Amino acid sequence: MADLAERTSPLTFDDALHLVRRTTFHPTFKLVGSMTGKTPAQAVDILLDMGAAPTPPDWAAVAPDPGTPFVDVARRWPEVQTWWMRHVLTTPSLRERLTLFWHNVTTSDYVTVYYGQYIVRQHELLRTYAYGPFATLCENIVGDPAMLIYLNGNQSVKGNPNENFAREFFELFTLGVGNYTEHDIVEAARAFTGWRISGMNGVYNAQLADTGAKTILGETGSWGYRDVVRITLMKPACARFIAGKLYRTYVQSTPDATVVEVMAQALLDTHYDIRAVLRSVLVSDHFYDASIRGALIKSPADLVIGLASLLDATKLDPAYAVASMTRLAQEPFYPPTVEGWKGHHAWITSSTFPQRQRFGENLVAGRKTDGLPLADDTGQVLAVDVVAFAKQFPDHGDATKLVANIVGLLLPVPATPQQLDVLLDIMLAGAPVYEWDIDAPGSVVRLRSLLQAIVRMPEFQLM
Numbered sequence: 001m002a003d004l005a006e007r008t009s010p011l012t013f014d015d016a017l018h019l020v021r022r023t024t025f026h027p028t029f030k031l032v033g034s035m036t037g038k039t040p041a042q043a044v045d046i047l048l049d050m051g052a053a054p055t056p057p058d059w060a061a062v063a064p065d066p067g068t069p070f071v072d073v074a075r076r077w078p079e080v081q082t083w084w085m086r087h088v089l090t091t092p093s094l095r096e097r098l099t100l101f102w103h104n105v106t107t108s109d110y111v112t113v114y115y116g117q118y119i120v121r122q123h124e125l126l127r128t129y130a131y132g133p134f135a136t137l138c139e140n141i142v143g144d145p146a147m148l149i150y151l152n153g154n155q156s157v158k159g160n161p162n163e164n165f166a167r168e169f170f171e172l173f174t175l176g177v178g179n180y181t182e183h184d185i186v187e188a189a190r191a192f193t194g195w196r197i198s199g200m201n202g203v204y205n206a207q208l209a210d211t212g213a214k215t216i217l218g219e220t221g222s223w224g225y226r227d228v229v230r231i232t233l234m235k236p237a238c239a240r241f242i243a244g245k246l247y248r249t250y251v252q253s254t255p256d257a258t259v260v261e262v263m264a265q266a267l268l269d270t271h272y273d274i275r276a277v278l279r280s281v282l283v284s285d286h287f288y289d290a291s292i293r294g295a296l297i298k299s300p301a302d303l304v305i306g307l308a309s310l311l312d313a314t315k316l317d318p319a320y321a322v323a324s325m326t327r328l329a330q331e332p333f334y335p336p337t338v339e340g341w342k343g344h345h346a347w348i349t350s351s352t353f354p355q356r357q358r359f360g361e362n363l364v365a366g367r368k369t370d371g372l373p374l375a376d377d378t379g380q381v382l383a384v385d386v387v388a389f390a391k392q393f394p395d396h397g398d399a400t401k402l403v404a405n406i407v408g409l410l411l412p413v414p415a416t417p418q419q420l421d422v423l424l425d426i427m428l429a430g431a432p433v434y435e436w437d438i439d440a441p442g443s444v445v446r447l448r449s450l451l452q453a454i455v456r457m458p459e460f461q462l463m
Contacts, residue, residue, distance in 0.1 A: 003258065003259065003262055003284075003286065004259060004262050004263070004266075004280050004281060004284040004286060005284060005285050005286075006040070006041070006280075006283050006284060006285070007039075007040050007283060007284060007285045007287075007288055008039055008040075008041075009039070010036075010037050010038060010039055011035060011036055011037065011038055011039070011040060011043055012036065013032060013033070013036045013408075014408070015036075015040075015288055016032045016033075016035035016036045016038075016043060017032045017408075017409065017412075018288065018292075018293050018412070019035065019040070019043060019044070019047070019282065019287075019288075020032050020035060020047070020092075021302075021306070021412065021463050022250055022282075022296075022463065023044075023047055023094045023097060023250070023282065024047065024050075024092045024093060024094055024096075024097055025088055025089075025092070025096070025097060025301060025302060025305035025306050025309060026092035026305075026306070026309040027306055027309070027310065027409075028092075028309050028310055028312075029310075029392045029393070029409060030392070031092055032409075035047075039283075040282065040283040040284075040287075040288070041283050044279055044282045044283050045279075047093075047094040048094055048095070048131075048275060048279065050092060050093050050094065050095075051091045051092060051093025051094075051095055051096060052091070053124075053127060054083065054084070054086075054087035054091075056083070056120050056124065057079060057080075057083055057120065059076070059079075059116075059117070060080075060116065060117050060120040060121070061117075061200070062117065063117065063199035063200045064115040064117050064118070073114060073115065073116070076115075076116030076117075077110045077111075077116055077333075078319065078322070079116065080110060080116045080119050080120055080333060081110075081318075081319075081322045081331075081332045081333060082318040082319050082322060083120070083318075084123065084332055084333070085305075085318035085319075085321050085322050085332065086318040086377065088301075088305055089305055089308060089309070089314045089315075089316060089318060089321060090314050090315075092309070095127065095130050095131070096127075098130045098131070098274075098278070099123070099126050099127040099130045100301060101130075101245075101246075101249050102126040102130055102137070103123070103126060103333075103335075103340075104335065104340035104341055104343075105172070105173060105245060105340065106126065106137075106141050106147065106172075106173055107150075107172070107335045107337075107338055107339070107340045108122060108146045108147055108149075108150035108151075108333075109150070109333065109334045109335060110333045110334055111334065112149065112150050113145075113146045113149050113150055114149065115145075115149075117200065118144075118145040118146040118149065118200075119146055119333055121144070121145060121146065121200060122144050122145075122146035122147065123333075125137075125140055125141065125144055130274065131273075131274050131275035131278075132272055132273045132274035132275055132276075133271055133272055133273065133274075134233065134242065134267075134272030134274060135229055135230065135233055135271065135272060138169075138173070138174070138229045138232075138233070139225070139226055139229050141173075142165070142169075142192060142195070142202075142225045142229070143195050143201075143202030143203075143204060143225075144202055145197045145200070145201065145202050147165070148195055148196075148197055148202050149197070150338075151164040151165040151168055151338075152164045152165070153165045153192060153195050154195060154196055154197050154202075156189065156192060156193045156194075156195065157193055157194070157208045158190075158193050158194070158208060158209060158210040158211075159210070161186075161189035161190050161192070161193050161210065162189065163185050163186065163189040165189070165192055166185045166186075166188040166189040166191075166192055166228075167185050168338055169188065169192075169228075169232075170184065170185060170188070170232070172338065172339060172340075174232050174233070174238045174241060174242070175232065175235065175237050175238050175241055176237065176241040179235070179237040179238075179241070180217065183215070184216055184217055187214040187215055187216045187223075188214075188216050188228050190210040190212070190214055191210070191214055191216065191223045191224055191225055191227065191228045192225050192228065193208060193209045193210045194206060194207075194208045194209025194210075194225075195208075196208070204225075209224065211224070216228055216231055217231050217232065217235060219231050233272060234268075236264060236268065239263075239264035239265070239267040239268045239272075240260060240261070240264040242264075242267060242272070243260045243261075243263035243264040243267060243277070244260050246263065246274075246277070246278060246281070247259065247260050247263065247281070248343075248344070249343075250278070250281060250282070250287075251281065251286070251287060251292055251295075252291075252292055252295040252296060253295065253296060253344045253345075256286070259281075259286055263277055263280075263281065266280060293412050293413060294411075294412035294413035294459070294462040294463065295462075296344065296462065296463050297343075297344050297345065297347050297348060297461055297462060297463070298347070298461055298462065298463045299330055299341070299343060299347060300324070300325040300328035300329065300330035300347065300356075301325060301330060301332075302463055303328065303356060303359070303360075303461070304321050304324045304325050304328070304359065305321065307359075307360055307363055307455070308321065308363065310389075310409070310410070311363065311364065311384050311386075311389055312384075312385065312388070312389065313363065313374065313382060313384050315376040315377065315382060316374060316376065316382060317374070317375045317376055317377055317379075317382070318377060320368055320374070320375070324359050324369070327352075327355055327359075327369075328347070328352050328355060328356060328359070329341075329346075329347065329349075329352055330347075347461075348461065353461075356461060357455065357456045360452070360455030360456070360460065361452045361455060361456065363384065363455075364384065364386065364448055364451040364452050364455060365384075365448055365452070366382070366383060366384040386444060386447040386448050386451060387438060387439075387443060387444060387447060389447075389451075390402060390406065390438060390443075390447055391438065393405040393406065393409075396438050397436070397437075397438060398436070399424060399427065399428060399433045399436035400424060400433060402427075402436075402438075403420060403423050403424045403427055403450065404420060406450065406451070406454070407419075407420065407423060407454060410451075410454050410455070410460060411454070411457070411459045411460060411462075412459070412462050412463050413459055413462065415459075419457075422453075423450060423453055423454065426446075426449050426450055426453045427446045427447065427449065427450040428446070429442075429445075429446055429449070
């Protein structure tokens, strides 16, 4: 039976690559190399602490003015997206990827929320409590201005509670379908009353709150919003729900029931210390099993940010990176429904798969999807130096070894000998292997051809 027994042997390069690929958007040769040789515990602890918080835009600290014209409100929406993208492009961080996970659990979208200030504030909230305690995250999300608008909590009052937040709190945030009743929703909605927005903050007004007796998940009392959180998180179903979401995000799409149960018990035992429980997964033998590698499909964030980081193109114009994610069905801060992005198989459709391939081919070639050259944040041409990329690898003067090393970095599963032969032929372009010279004028075209062939492969969509 699978469990979470800790792996203590040093990480090989492939082990470290698997860890970095699953926990950050930056599976670069340099970062992976820095983790190679460390124990899983040492590497994971470094990743957990890596990455400073983004500095919010100046305007994000100014309370919204309801009289602001729509055009001025709407222009902040792409500014929020590029603010986030600029940070994640340049900051390898486990916390940033986990924060995006929480965005997909406690969803909202910029159109419904309307004010960019509240989207930035919610992002900061999710980032602050990404590692837990989960109870504190839940308590804060109840009164978060973005969430109050998104699920109508700011309209909920004693005698006329709005049930939207209570329903999604149970169904999507904590318990999952089948672990609560309609009566629980009605009663919890009463406990969530009393919130209004004042300036940049959600403010609790006891005079607007229903303080009467309520029965929620079998517990009776004069419960308030903190009590709902406490009662809910005590339920094993909640721990299993969160454990399952973490497992499907970081390990594989089909949960191992035994491992999820171990994770759930750990969540209960640690009062939902997300950092501790996620760490236990990432240092486990189970996480490094060969069957786990390549078992997930890259999200558009993993694809776009990951390939840009691999090619040292992290100064890429963030607006183009946002547009690329949007074309691939993951627009930042705009999930399709309150259920968020379904992920995994849903990322690949007859429309998105060829667009994924084209994005990769174009990035390698140093151009955008419209054929224009890539640019940085200032509008200057951004060169993608494929020779510098290739020279990272030992033995880059040996064509056969170079192809194997590049494939090993870009693909999460071993290539077959036949695939390696085909890729070698593409890079050599008919020349004998002994004539390979990375400094020859033609090497740029040949390396681009190789990289483009790799990013077209179905295996490149895996992680």
